[in-house]
Amino acid sequence: MTTAAAIKYILFDLDGLLIDSERVYTDVTNEILAPYGHKFNWTLKSNMMGKPLSDERVACEYLVNELNLPISVDEYILLRNKKQNEAWPKLGLRPGALELVTHLKAHNIPIAVATGSRKASLEQKCNAPAVSQLMSLFGDNVVTADDIGPGNGKPKPDTFLVAAQRLGADVGYDVSATNQPSQQQLLTRQTCLVFEDAVPGVQAGLNGDMKVIWVPEPELLDLYKDDASLKGVHQTVFSLQHLNLSDYGLPNIAN
Known part of the structure; x- marks a missing residue:
């Protein structure tokens, strides 16, 4: 070339x-989804990754609604942020x-x-x-x-x-x-x-x-x-x- x-x-x-960090995002998301019988597959992930920060809540709303999770978007974001913050030092x-x-x-x-x-x-x-x-x-x-x-x-x-x-x-x-x-x-x-x-x-x-x-x-x-x-x-x-x-x-x- x-x-x-x-x-x-x-x-x-x-x-x-x-x-x-994408591995952390995936692992954390799977931890949250596991109790509800779901897995973070590549179709879901591709619709969320690389989004600008202004679309972060939109991406989380997409996941919660797409999988019909029995938690609110705010609850999902709080749990995700907590788990991510615990993982960053080992990134x-x-x-x-x-x-x-x-x-x-x-x-x-x-x-x-x-x-x-x-x-x-x-x-x-x-x-x-x-x-x-x-x-x-x-x-x-x-x-x-x-x-x-x-x-x-x-x-x-x-x-x-x-x-x-x-x-x-x-x-x-x-x-x-x-x-x-x-x-x-x-x-x-x-x-x-x-x-x-x-x-x-x-x-x-x-x-x-x-x-x-x-x-x-x-x-x-x-x-x-x-x-x-x-x-x-x-x-x-x-x-x-x-x-x-x-x-x-x-x-x-x-x-």
Whole structure:
């Protein structure tokens, strides 16, 4: 695989891509559902994962109503948050995440995190030593839901565009502006490479005219492999360990 323009900026989603939080979400949800005879399958999960924070309650309402649970949405959220908070200190990383980020950092490739989580949620996850170590490599180049306007979360491109600007990329983004980016700014967006695992995040990267590497779980790919909104994905891999960075004008990780 080759790419027309060498990549200059790398933007990472966080949950489920760099850190293993999706496993925590799944385990906690299954703990809650088990007494009611239900399991958190991939159809349910795909309809909830990667949603912007503003849709969090909507996602929980969907689950409670879809499974006709005998608890209120508020009760579900309180129980879920309690169990998640207990799990965060043991949170680990996804395979290849630390190696990839460390490699890019060592070669002075500008990197940023662009997550739909709020800063307070991220701080909780950083109670895990592995997550804290990883996030220290990004410094101040971390964009959360607190850094973008309400209603501008993924699949809108704002999170990635703000992250790119934080790295110094002129991508022509102004939330209050109605003008379209210039041709040069559109070309600059093509030098931004987005790593995502969730469908709304992939759509956000594509909506921002950036190159996107999708890193889905196989079950998620099976559900969305024919989705027209994902046709612009540049590459699909199942692990951050399965990358040939030289395809993007970047130095490969030495074996």
